[in-house]
Amino acid sequence: MTLSRRLTPYLYILPFLLVFAAFGAYPLAYALRLSLTRWTGAGEPRWIGLDNYTYLLTSPEFWASLGNSAVIWLLVVPIQMVAGLGAAVLLSNARLRLRGAFRVAFIAPFVTPLVAMAQVWIVVFDQDHGLVNHALNLVGLPDVGWLTSTAWSKPTLALLFLWKTTGFAIIILLAGLQSVPAPVYEAAEIDGASRWRQFWSMTVPLMRRSLSFLLVIQTLAVFQMFAEPFVVTQGGPFGSTTTAGLYLYDHITASDLGTGAANSFLLVILVFALSLVSVRLLRAHDE
Amino acid sequence: MSTPIHSALTRRSLLRGAAGAGALAAAGGALAACGGTDNSSPTALTASDSGPLSGSITIWSRSGDLFKVFDAAIAKFRAANPGVTVDHQAVDIDAKLANTLISGAGVPDGSFWDDAKIAGQAEHLYDLSALIAPYRDQIAPQKLSVNTVDGKVFGVPWDLNPGLLYYRADLLEQAGVDPAGLATYDDLLTASRALRERNAQAKPIHLDADPFLGQLWLEMLANQQGTSLSDDKGALRLDSPEYRRIFTWIKQAVDDKLVTHTPYLKPADLAALEDGTQAFVPWAIWFDFAPQTLLSRTKGLWRAAPLPAWTPGGARSGAMGGSSFVIPAKAKNPELAWRLYEFMTVKTDGISSVYGPSATYPGGLNTSIPAYLPAADPAKPLFQPIEALGGQDLWKVATEAAKTIPAAAPIPAWWAKSVDYLGDNLQRLIQGQMTPDDVIAESTTQIQRNLVDRA
Known part of the structure; x- marks a missing residue:
């Protein structure tokens, strides 16, 4: 094989490699270097080794931000997996009347701009003039500080996230359901399996890959959650909705770029580990 | 202004929000794009x-x-x-x-x-x-x-932006309070008690529920006493008699139930300003925007005076x-x-x-x-008397008060970030969850560790 013939494939992928190097590899390497420095954007970055990482790992605020994200994950992902699967099964039933309308209704929030919906959330959950507290007052219940109390701020944000992204979960799960062969259910019906038995013993196991994919995607989304707290609570009250993503952003806007970069890498490691656990669980079941 | x-x-700016949303994935690119400068002197x-x-x-x-x-x-x-x-x-x-x-x-x-x-x-x-x-x-x-x-x-x-004491002239008159007698912050507490005696629902003094504005307000009170969060070398000076005096006064006002704790000019605040719950708003001059444009029911009933002093004869204003x-x-x-x-x-x-x-x-x-x-110059007004303040010559009040504002120190780059600590802890003090000493000790530790040491 001539040299030019051997080089040809590399020439074909060269444009991609150049773009990747400029906009993927270089920024990553730069950010890694930056994470080992102190730099506010002015002057030269000062090399400080692992100090940014040490600072973050011993910072109560860093762990609190991860804790906030973890609580929101608990409030969102299990509910979304169960409710999403239930809704997907219902929506895949050909005998369901107005099925198309229901599908649109479930998926509409997913395609609605998040920032606009976040503004609606602010209005609806306002402590003094919100619709929700107004409804509570009508049945004799007191006002709740949905966005102003540390007890309720995370559930209120989690509800927004659920409302916004459950449509996406349903799309994923509906696609998974399409891949389950119909004869499997026909055989089960002939064998006398009840609807519940079919769901539990056939649908759920056959949907494991879709559910695992959803688990990974939503875990990533929750730990990167930014716009919801940024618009609705700005991380308050008292940092109770400062998610991992918002905490990272705070460093960058405070021109603490080295710490921001270190925070990015710690989050990458965390999210990578969580994803790995999910994938391992899937493989264990497959084996 | x-x-x-x-x-x-602007903290809620959508543009920055979009940038932040992808921060995890894009941090490297964004940071790389900043580039370095050699602009050291x-x-x-x-x-x-x-x-x-x-x-x-x-x-x-x-x-x-x-x-x-x-x-x-x-x-x-x-x-x-x-x-x-x-x-x-x-x-x-x-x-x-x-x-x-x-x-x-x-x-x-x-x-x-x-x-x-x-x-x-x-x-x-x-x-x-x-x-x-x-x-x-x-x-x-x-x-x-x-x-x-x-x-x-x-x-x-x-x-x-001189700090002034905005007050409801009608409510003070009904309670027999002479605004000219509000010379110290203790006088303000006494006057507030008098207002509450007349109206049991009154919580006359506005304390802000927004951490950022609350801290900005705190700095006005500190500036009035000639201090600020950090000195010109960047060293913290929160643990000082001046700040302790402010926090103790706040606690006293809260303990005596003299405080309306609402976010600045949000609906709950406007309602309390209009219905007579609030009668005193110690705030920057720019509060005059509210009677002019937002407080339709009480327009013309508000007036401005110099801030009370922390000690008899002390400065009657600070900058906010x-x-x-x-x-x-x-x-x-x-x-x-x-x-x-x-x-x-x-x-x-x-x-x-x-x-x-x-x-x-x-x-x-x-x-x-x-x-x-x-x-x-108080004698040469640039803007006219304000109808929403009953035709009061705000120019004269503000320029005379401003003459007493002491010098301050450069505002450190981390000031806005310190709101996450001091601003939040001030809110906890107002909510009765912290003592003045707690606020000083905890805020000092947090700001020192997270901001000053890393500046």
Whole structure:
């Protein structure tokens, strides 16, 4: 094989490699270097080794931000997996009347701009003039500080996230359901399996890959959650909705770029580990 | 006019939000894009006196009414200097200016900016000390001090925002309280108790529920006593008799149930201002915006007085917020930008065109006063008495109170970030979850560890 013939494939992928190097590899390497420095954007970055990482790992605020994200994950992902699967099964039933309308209704929030919906959330959950507290007052219940109390701020944000992204979960799960062969259910019906038995013993196991994919995607989304707290609570009250993503952003806007970069890498490691656990669980079941 | 409201809003800026949403994935790219600068020592700007001015400059201002006011002033400057072209742009300065200074791309020749932001970006700005020198003694000490870093001046002081005590004249009269007798903060507590005796629902004193504005307000009370969160070397001085005095007073007011704790001019706050629950708002001069435009039911019933003093005979005001003009070190035509700002801040024609009656503000711009003391003469008002304050001459009240404002210190770059600690802890104090000593100890530890040590 001539040299030019051997080089040809590399020439074909060269444009991609150049773009990747400029906009993927270089920024990553730069950010890694930056994470080992102190730099506010002015002057030269000062090399400080692992100090940014040490600072973050011993910072109560860093762990609190991860804790906030973890609580929101608990409030969102299990509910979304169960409710999403239930809704997907219902929506895949050909005998369901107005099925198309229901599908649109479930998926509409997913395609609605998040920032606009976040503004609606602010209005609806306002402590003094919100619709929700107004409804509570009508049945004799007191006002709740949905966005102003540390007890309720995370559930209120989690509800927004659920409302916004459950449509996406349903799309994923509906696609998974399409891949389950119909004869499997026909055989089960002939064998006398009840609807519940079919769901539990056939649908759920056959949907494991879709559910695992959803688990990974939503875990990533929750730990990167930014716009919801940024618009609705700005991380308050008292940092109770400062998610991992918002905490990272705070460093960058405070021109603490080295710490921001270190925070990015710690989050990458965390999210990578969580994803790995999910994938391992899937493989264990497959084996 | 000061800009804390804008500052708070811009934290929610959608553009920055979008940038942050992808921060995890894009942090590397974003940070890489910033690039480094070798701009380690500020350049001193001097101006030559070489006849008629000519050339073109790009000037950034915030959008809104203030932009229109500055636009009119710029037109006047251009009329006097026909050889000058000014590209006056309305820009989201909080979102763009710092990034622009760091990247060095598309830098304007001059920009409006919060005093709180200037010291943190001094390395990217021209040292204006030589140009300000002829006017030093005529500029409000507080404004000069917040624009000074290591003895060098980096901002052209524009407005001064004296703190005043806004009060409901009708409610005080009904309760037999003489506003002229509100000489100290203890007098304010006594008067508040009198108001509550007359109206059991009254919680007369406004304390703000927004951590950012709450901390800005706290700094006004500290400035009134001649101190601030950090000194000119950046060392914290929260653990001091002055701050302890403020926190103790707040606790007393809270314990005596004399406080309405609501976010500034949000619906709950407006309702309490209108229905007589609140009668005292110790706030910057720019609160006068509320009676003029928001408080339709109580318009004309509000008045302004100097703040009470912390000790008998003490200062009757402190500054709350404020803005200046900066000239970036990479400006293409810095000298011309200086000439424009000099016109707007220390020349009679320029100051009058900003503060005096205009198409935008027929009665004049009354939400701040000039930082240039000769222009802030109580006997020579630039804006007119305000009907929403019962025709009161706010100019006289504000300029006289402003004379007592002590000097301050440069505002550290981490000031806004310290709201996560001090601002939050102040809220906890108001909610009865912390004592004054707790606020001082915990905030000091948090700010020292997370901000000062890492500055």
